[in-house]
Amino acid sequence: MALNPQDILNNPFLNKGTAFTKEERQAYGLQGTLPAKVQTLDEQAVQAYGQYSSKTTDLEKRIFLMNVFNTNRTLFYRLMEDHVVEFMPIVYDPTVADSIEQYNELFVSPQDAAFLSVDEPEDVEATLKNAPGGRDIRLIVVTDSEGILGMGDWGVNGVDIAIGKLMVYTAAAGINPSMVLPVVIDAGTNNEKLLHDPLYLGNRHERVRGERYYDLIDRFVQASGKLFPEALLHWEDFGRSNAATILEKYQDKITTFNDDIQGTGIVVLAGILGAMKISKEKLTDQRILIFGAGTAGVGITNQLLDEMKRQGLSEEEARKHFFLVDKQGLLFNDTEELTPGQKAFVHDRSEFENSNELTNLEAAVKAVQPTIMIGTSTQPGAFKETIIKEMAAHTERPVIFPLSNPTKLAEAKAEDLIKWTDGKALVATGIPAAPVDYKGVTYEIGQANNALMYPGLGFGIIASTATRVNGEMLSQASHALGGIVDTEQPGAAVLPPVAKLTEFSQTIAEVVGQSVLDQKLNREEISDIKKAVSEMKWEAKYTDLNL
Known part of the structure; x- marks a missing residue:
């Protein structure tokens, strides 16, 4: 059944608004349903961005963008393409x-x-x-x-x-x-x-x-x-x-994955691999403390454990490198109310002389002396100056990732972490953080945002027609993202910037897709993953409706 004009104009996947050409208006019965001026997508994007910029709060800006999304998907994504860094925190977090x-x-x-x-x-x-x-x-x-x-x-x-x-x-x-x-x-x-x-x-x-x-x-x-x-x-x-x-x-x-368990884990792993590239240390030499042992915290721990095993440690050896701290303090095998995920990473009280006193983060840091500390606790300001200085006293380049978001729940501010460690900390945050100027060096702060990872990962899985998602693909994705750091630049970030999101999402998609092909987990015959990714990639351009 042929669509009537209103069906077309009300369908965000078909609607072009004022960009319908005179020929299209004739062909689809749209004459008189739109102003006479035929605009280009470029002109629409400039006009819409002007309207967006007139909004005074982030929520008003989001509501405006959602209205564009509801009426014209192509225009919405053209705007996203032009302003990805500005729009990411508006359409998504925070x-x-x-x-x-x-x-x-x-x-x-x-x-x-x-x-x-x-x-x-x-x-x-x-x-x-x-x-x-x-x-x-x-x-x-x-x-x-x-x-x-x-x-x-x-x-x-x-x-x-x-x-x-x-x-x-x-x-x-x-x-x-x-x-x-x-x-x-x-x-x-x-x-x-x-x-x-x-x-x-x-x-x-x-x-x-x-x-x-x-x-x-x-x-x-x-x-x-x-x-x-x-x-x-x-x-x-x-x-x-x-x-x-x-x-x-x-x-x-x-074909499935959980972004909180696996996505968070692989982007944090990528950040840590980036940090190791900068510090020239080995992951297998690190002592890792996770503060906040919920779904995200345990997911991160499992991903890091998997990578340590890939780098040669036995399961038993690898587990010794992890220390989970939750509301009860450092988690032991006799701690009450443990989740199944937490139970895999508990320690025996015999490992610590003062185990009964390790009921808070500060005591745990003193006892564990971590080289990497990750926060998924939603406890604002939990990474206090005394705790950070205690950590920094035992490692040359402390890796500190306060990941809780939104901003009001972050365990620490990036600028404080740089200052408290005299510029030695390698930092990634869960929310966007401005560069920090300290003693003549500009420190770029990586954002350990799942958005750096899951788009490329998912696209690679889909383009390669994967029948399953496994640890090997996730590891390959982490190495691809973690490898995009500048180790020579003082103050370099441990993760690439959101500004290059489309660029490295393509890289991750190709790496993940190749992993699928190498493992013979593809449903359809594919010989060239770059071609498969390229052919499936959608662009925000108007095309013929072909109704």
């Missing part, structure tokens, strides 16, 4: 936090997302069929919004996380926006504010646990596999009790 908190008040459009309800499990397949409207889906980002970093449980509002992640996938790596699907699992919420908010749009009951929950997840996996057999499934912001369980159940059966 401004997305404000959007999530005000989702109910700001809701205008579902933005092509699929909403799966634990109360209507029989509707899973129909929902996944309805939401994309017949589009060829190759990438799904799914969240249940229980464990949003720095925010916690935000119920159905967390759909903005999935939408934002997919925006970055397209802007950074060039995944065709018509081939992606954001999904939110609405299993209820334990957020009392939402449960008592008359405007809340999700299921108004506490989170469903156990068999009913896992049955919904299974229905989702089965239905998505049936409807979209070539899709990569990306899990995002699931809670501590479910994230690892879900990944372990499905990672050997379908």
Whole structure:
């Protein structure tokens, strides 16, 4: 059935707005539905950026960009392409936090997302069929919004996380926006504010646990596999009790990965590999303290452990290099309330003379004397001056990554870490940080943002038609990213800048894709991965509709 003019103008994948040519307006019955002037995409982008710049707050800027996204995907991604460094913190972290908190008040459009309800499990397949409207889906980002970093449980509002992640996938790596699907699992919420908010749009009951929950997840996996057999499934912001369980159940059966467990781990590994390149030290010689042993903290630890084993250590030897500190202090084998992930990295009290006193970060740092310290605790200011100076007293180039975000939850500021260590610290933060000028040297601060990694990783997996995601691919991705550092430049960052995101996302995609081919995990015959990546890359340009 032919589309009528309003169908075209209201479809963000087809709409060109004022850029429809006179011939197209004639062919598709658009005469008189638009002003007479035919604009180029360049002209539209300049006009839209002017409107964006007139907004006074980051949230207003995000709302404006979402309106562009809802009406014209090509124009939106052209704007992202032109202003990627400026727009990244607007469309995603940290401004997305404000959007999530005000989702109910700001809701205008579902933005092509699929909403799966634990109360209507029989509707899973129909929902996944309805939401994309017949589009060829190759990438799904799914969240249940229980464990949003720095925010916690935000119920159905967390759909903005999935939408934002997919925006970055397209802007950074060039995944065709018509081939992606954001999904939110609405299993209820334990957020009392939402449960008592008359405007809340999700299921108004506490989170469903156990068999009913896992049955919904299974229905989702089965239905998505049936409807979209070539899709990569990306899990995002699931809670501590479910994230690892879900990944372990499905990672050997379908093409899938969890960004909080694996994505965070590989970007941090890349940052540490970059730091080792600068300090000219070996990863296998490091003592690593993780402060905040939740999903992200344990995921980072597992990724670093895997890399130490790849570099020649036995599992037993490698585990001795890690020290997890959580709310109970340094974690021991008799510590109460350990998660399964934490139990793999506990120590015996006999290793420390004063083990009963190691109940806080400062005591743990004194006892462990770490050379690398990573914060995923959401405890603002936890990396105090006394702690940092204690760490720096025992290592020449302390590697310190305060990763918690948003800004108000960061364990330390980059400028303080540089000052407290007299310029010796190798720093990466979870949020963008300005360069630090100290004693005549400008220190560039790497951002250990998953956005540096997952777009290229995911694109490489999709372009190579991978049937599985494994540790070898993740390691290759980390080495590719960690290798892009300038070891000769004083104050060089341990990670490449977001400004070069599209450039190194392409590199990562090719490296990951080649790993897939080398392991013979590709579904389709591919001989040249660079060609496969190039041919699949989408560009923000207007093309013929061919309706």
